[in-house]
Every structure is written in structure tokens, then in C-alpha cells.
Amino acid sequence: MNETSPTQDATKQDVRIFWGAVYDAAYTEVDRDLNSASLLERLGELEAMFRLRRHMATEEMPVDELGGKSVLEIGPGAGGHSALYAAKGAHMTSIDITFSRAQATQTKFDLLGDRARGCAALQGDAENLPFPDGCFDIVYSNGVLHHTPDTERAIDEVYRVLKPGGRAVIMLYCKTSFDYWFNRWFCEGLLLGRMFRSRNWLGNATEWPGARKSQTVINPITRCYTRGGIGRLFHQFEDLRLRKSEFYFYLIPKLGRIYRRWQIKHYGVHPGGLLVYGEPWPIVSGVEVFLGRVMGWAWNIVAHKPERGDAP
């Protein structure tokens, strides 16, 4: 796989540099220790973690019916989701704007050997997908398209490459959430004054693992959506279904750090986090899972391209 420069756009270049830096800081060691056997073990843990937390990766994706389906993942990051679906029999194509992320995903396909025969990861841009119209049964993307400069165009691309009747499974950040209004807008935007210093204050306030001093690059873009905003983005689709999730006390500025120590002591951690976050996932309380449904930070979106859908 050769590294290409998919765009001259300065913001996209910032996006690639940022995500490259995040994963270099948080993740590389986990990949270095992987072999075929340990990858399969880690994928089992990953699926168990997804099921435990009712994650979109297993709730909205038909994981047990993926055999023979052509699935596109946009922005695989560490490549764990793509590898899981490949191991379940999906014909995976994975595209990430950051070369090292496409490479990490391809390495996982290679480690899966025959189980991932025909699966491929490549570097490319969600806003200009290098695929013909109507070629995928499912397009999956978790926490990616709110970080690209033109989210609307990326969703139109998802629609274009889906087969008629195909399914989009996409997570985008939710504006009507505790995390947005309290953690981000009130604490970080207003009290810390971020919103007066930068037009991109939300980007600056997200995906910033403060304690990891090795991360030096800030996030160029994050946006989040109301229910109405999601409706407008997916206007060409039918059967639009939305589910909120992901509420964590530990994200509350300052107090969250104290809570996180208590949470890990009380509930423990799950090894399923290693493959996708580079570290075990701190198990959340039932209260957080419940609150996630009411005021979580994630919209888990399922929508279908109409059977007679034409490309936009």
C-alpha cells in the first residue's frame, strides 16, 4: 500500500495529521504485539465489550448475518471493527484518510488470512469515495463523519455507493446531550473561555486525552447534530432510526478524573477496549447506560437507500 495525498485541502491535511498523531500516541504498541492467534482472541473480547455496552457495532450492525455481504467501513481508525466484520464473513472494504490507519487495518486483514480473503483497506476520503454507484450492501462508520469538513457531502457519498435497499449504519455526535451542553459548551466553552478564542472550540475540546502528554496536535473539526439536523443530512434515505447512547460521568471536567478512579476500582475494566482504544475499557454503571439513552453523546443512526434509489 502506498501513501498518497488524497487532497490538497489544508483542513483535510490537518485532519490526517491529527488522527495520525492520536493513534501514534495511544495505540501503536497494541498493534506491535498482535499475531493471528492474539488478534482472534482480541476480536472475541471486542465483540463481548460491544455487546455489553450495547454499542452500535453490534446493536445496529447485523453481526451474525454478515456472511457474503459487501461492507464498506469509513474511517476504521485502529481497524478493529473492520477486522471483526471480516472475521464474521463480510467482504470488507475499509477507507481511511490517514495512511497509517488504513495500513493498520490492512495488517489486521492480513493476520486474519483466509478469513479475510478479498478484504482490503485503502487510504481515501469519505467526501470523494473511489467506488462506483451502488456497490455496497452496508456502509458503516463510527464517529468519523462529524470530523470531516463537509459532512453533508460525505453522507451523500454514502448514499451513492449503497446498493438500492442497502443500509447505512453511522454514528454522529449528538447536540441534545449532557456532554455537549454541560461538559463542552458550559464547562469548556464558556467557563474555560475556549469559545471566545477559537471558531473551532468544539474540535479543540474533543478527542483530547489531556493526560497523554505525548499528544501535541489539536483536533481540527468536530460538529454535532440535533435530531432535526440528522433528518436533514439523511433526507434522501428512508426508514431513518435514531438511538442515543454514550453517557460517561468520567468525561465531566476535573470531577471526572476522581470518578474514573472510583469507577475502575468499583466496576473494573474490559479487555475489549484494547484493540480499538489502545487500552482496556472502563466498565460503566447501569445508571450511565440508562442516561445514555436519554442524553448520550452519540446518535446511532440506521437508514436505508430506497429500493429504487438513484444517486444524488
Ligand SMILES: C[S@@+](CC[C@H](N)C(=O)[O-])C[C@H]1O[C@@H](n2cnc3c(N)ncnc32)[C@H](O)[C@@H]1O
Ligand atoms: C474517531 S476515529 C474513529 C475510528 C473508528 N471508527 C472507531 O470507532 O474506533 C476517526 C477516524 O476517521 C478518519 N477520518 C477522518 N476524516 C476522514 C475522511 N474525510 N475520510 C476518511 N477517513 C476519515 C481518521 O483518520 C480516523 O482514523
